[in-house]
Amino acid sequence: MQSDDVHLREAKQSGEKILEGKFLKAFRDVVSLPDGSHATREYVVHPGAVMVIPLFTGPDGKPHVILERQFRYPVGQVMIEFPAGKLDPGESVLACAQRELHEETGYTAIEWARAGVLHPVIAYSTEFIDIWFARQLTLGERMLDQGEFLDVFSASAEELIAWCTQGKVTDAKTLSGALWLQNVISGQWKLDWQTA
């Protein structure tokens, strides 16, 4: 790995907003390329998001997780996903994780561990998704946003991982979460749990 990546880096020369939607904001920048030539880059600006992998021990003594089923209009399908949501302005990633888990599923968790971050769409969005595990779950009442419709259910980690190879889970954040889940459960990857 080189620390100096000048042969790869692009630098902003100018920029303009090309879309001010209700949800989507997009920009077009002119950038200088490593060889000195210029190109345009169009991308969505996103506030960032958080995904939660809510863990509990199932009646079979094995690790289970809380999941959601939600219709995703751009892909025209009901998708199986870990709970996730966008950061509010000024909100910390942990506060967002706690809020989204509670609002969407009704669960609160006593222990939290930050796993890492993922970038879903590096070609055309600034979006990042912070990845958190939650455990010691208590079920309360969920508080969906107006116009939000989703099913909450649970599955064993084994089931979820089988669904990934069967094509029943195709959401990239959830596939990335499954990689974390598999390696945390096997003991290969370590988490640093904190009481929230």
Next chain:
Amino acid sequence: MQSDDVHLREAKQSGEKILEGKFLKAFRDVVSLPDGSHATREYVVHPGAVMVIPLFTGPDGKPHVILERQFRYPVGQVMIEFPAGKLDPGESVLACAQRELHEETGYTAIEWARAGVLHPVIAYSTEFIDIWFARQLTLGERMLDQGEFLDVFSASAEELIAWCTQGKVTDAKTLSGALWLQNVISGQWKLDWQTA
């Protein structure tokens, strides 16, 4: 899993193009929600893409993969990625996989296996990425597009998977590919190899 998801589904009522960029095309649709109310959905329309996990046996006798390092302007970082690229109009996913592997890395492969598909950004893009494995690699000359700058390198599967937990790999398609890679190597997930 219900087969009937009418309590989740959204249906298009009307739509308009809100962005005709050089690269990004976006639409805003009015949809009816399961309770009969209406909402707007804004999303990018994408032609779809293919990612390749190029496998070979390293000098240590262990599985290695071909990777790229590329500066990704929207996230402002050099990212470690599996080779990938967008479908040309009318192109099959396998033809795209072969073309992108060759153009970006210089490698051709004798054997190919389709693993599955992922959706990187289900909240606001139609994009899908078809996931392919390639093996029996031969190195030729790469043919980068004008203005395309990227490094090609190889790593053991073990190294790549370690980078995922260390935060050195955060690209969601590559994390999803690492899940596939880990389970294919362990023998848990099976591939159906074909000679191309």
